Amino acid sequence: MSITKLLQSLENLSELAYVGEPVSQLEHGLQAAGLAIRAGASEHMVLAALLHDVGHWSNPEALQMEGLGARDHDRLGAEYLVAIGLQPEISALVGAHVDAKRYLAVTTLEYVAKLSPASRRTLDYQGGPMSDEELAAFKASPGFRDALRLRAWDEAAKEPQADRPNLEYYRAMLARHCQQSISxxxxxxxxxxxxxxxxxxxxxxxxxxxxxxxxxxxxxxxxxxxxxxxxxxxxxxxxxxxxxxxxxxxxxxxxxxxxxxxxxxxxxxxxxxxxxxxxxxxxxxxxxxxxxxxxxxxxxxxxxxxxxxxxxxxxxxxxxxxxxxxxxxxxxxxxxxxxxxxxxxxxxxxxxxxxxxxxxxxxxxxxxxxxxxxxxxxxxxxxxxxxxxxxxxxxxxxxxxxxxxxxxxxxxxxxxxxxxxxxxxxxxxxxxxxxxxxx
Known part of the structure; x- marks a missing residue:
């Protein structure tokens, strides 16, 4: 898929509600990416923030979570980003952002209570809080800390109005992060x-x-x-x-x-x-x-x-x-x-x-x-x-x-x-x- 087609697919989300939140799916991604930019994050993390929820729409045949998006959207999103040729550092982070949620549900006091109602409901579909074995494996993974940062931007990117770059801002950045960035x-x-x-x-x-x-x-x-x-x-x-x-x-x-x-x-x-x-x-x-x-x-x-x-x-x-x-x-x-x-x-x-x-x-x-x-x-x-x-x-x-x-x-x-x-x-x-x- 070309960068133009990817951006058009994202633009089509501007009127699509984001799983029970007061923003569209496009707005949620743009806000998350904007938060990453303000935090001084690297470009591949900014793009992971922009694209972290593409798994909700990338596979029309995916099982659904009763109106709350696609099941396994983290895995589906990571697979989709690999398939369209983006760098693996981006897809790896996208694939880890639900694990970060499940990790925090165990390790951070009152984390679950502070989740939005929709996010609390999807936690059950996503496997609930991690087991001890899962905690140890996730903490040992190379992208552990970056996944937690991505999760924080994900949770915060739900404001009805927020100042953030528009979608076109990311065109050149996406092109740079293709696995084949030159012809x-x-x-x-x-x-x-x-x-x-x-x-x-x-x-x-x-x-x-x-x-x-x-x-x-x-x-x-x-x-x-x-x-x-x-x-x-x-x-x-x-x-x-x-x-x-x-x-x-x-x-x-x-x-x-x-x-x-x-x-x-x-x-x-x-x-x-x-x-x-x-x-x-x-x-x-x-x-x-x-x-x-x-x-x-x-x-x-x-x-x-x-x-x-x-x-x-x-x-x-x-x-x-x-x-x-x-x-x-x-x-x-x-x-x-x-x-x-x-x-x-x-x-x-x-x-x-x-x-x-x-x-x-x-x-x-x-x-x-x-x-x-x-x-x-x-x-x-x-x-x-x-x-x-x-x-x-x-x-x-x-x-x-x-x-x-x-x-x-x-x-x-x-x-x-x-x-x-x-x-x-x-x-x-x-x-x-x-x-x-x-x-």
């Missing part, structure tokens, strides 16, 4: 060229929180030992913010974006095994900001011995030829480093051999490329910023080097706030092709 044609392009442009990976509504988190990073003060801010220019009033790195642990929005299931699954698909985050940065390229010289990433990624890298670029602002969008060399896929200058940027002869294609992007677009793809960008000649996130991943079997990378970079090429006065820094592999000041 065969896109995979073929990746295999032939080593790069891929995915339009609308994040929706305009979703980009609001990402843009807000980026502005928060941009306006944070320089603090030694924390996030790492680098500038163009020689200092004082001439400095222009170029990039910020090492911020994952300080911005929850970016933690989900960089290490949540959807993007890790995508990167793992392209790497051909489980991916691990290596490093992250936001390049700001403010008005007047300089470009980045033509280079491959591979020569700069040799320090820790990983075999292969893929970089994910998320366009935060619109990327155009006027503001210095990413440019990629038109060539078949490469598997080796090309001739370079001493600073590890590409030689003039190599640059002249390629036709360079500007990749114009909208906010929410992804561009993914492996470490041998030659790329560059021009200066920003517009009056608006061209902010992009770059996150680089390696094969998880090669190890987790993120902490070591930033420790070593801080030592060799520290951010401005940590530099010694009068010292000169040779950035080496930590500043290939970038306009960051060395002083």
């Amino acid at each position: 065969e044609a896109q995979l073929d392009h990746w295999d032939r060229f080593g790069w891929l442009h995915i339009k609308g990976w994040y929706s305009e509504d979703e980009m609001v929180s990402i843009t807000s988190a980026t502005y928060d990073l941009q306006t944070r003060p320089e603090v030694a030992g924390k996030w790492m801010k680098y500038f163009e220019g020689a200092g004082g009033d001439t400095r222009t913010l170029c990039r910020i790195e090492n911020f994952l642990q300080y911005e929850p929005v970016y933690a989900e974006l960089l290490q949540g299931n959807a993007n890790l699954n995508l990167l793992s698909l392209l790497i051909n095994e489980r991916a691990a985050l290596f490093k992250e940065k936001v390049n700001f390229k403010l008005p007047g900001g300089q470009g980045f010289s033509a280079h491959q990433d591979a020569p700069a990624f040799t320090t820790f011995g990983q075999r292969f890298h893929v970089t994910m670029m998320l366009s935060i602002d619109q990327g155009t030829t006027d503001n210095g969008c990413l440019e990629i060399a038109r060539t078949s896929r490469l598997d080796a480093s090309l001739e370079m200058k001493e600073d590890l940027t590409l030689s003039d002869e190599v640059i002249g051999q390629f036709k360079w294609e500007p990749i114009e992007t909208a906010p929410g677009d992804l561009v993914l490329f492996d470490s041998y793809v030659p790329h560059r960008s021009a200066a920003n000649l517009s009056n608006a910023s061209r902010r992009v996130l770059y996150a680089t991943y390696n094969k998880a079997t090669d190890g987790d080097f993120r902490a070591r990378y930033f420790t070593e970079k801080r030592r060799v090429f520290p951010p401005d706030v940590e530099r010694r006065e009068g010292a000169q820094y040779d950035a080496g592999v930590f500043n290939v092709g970038n306009p960051v000041s060395l002083e």
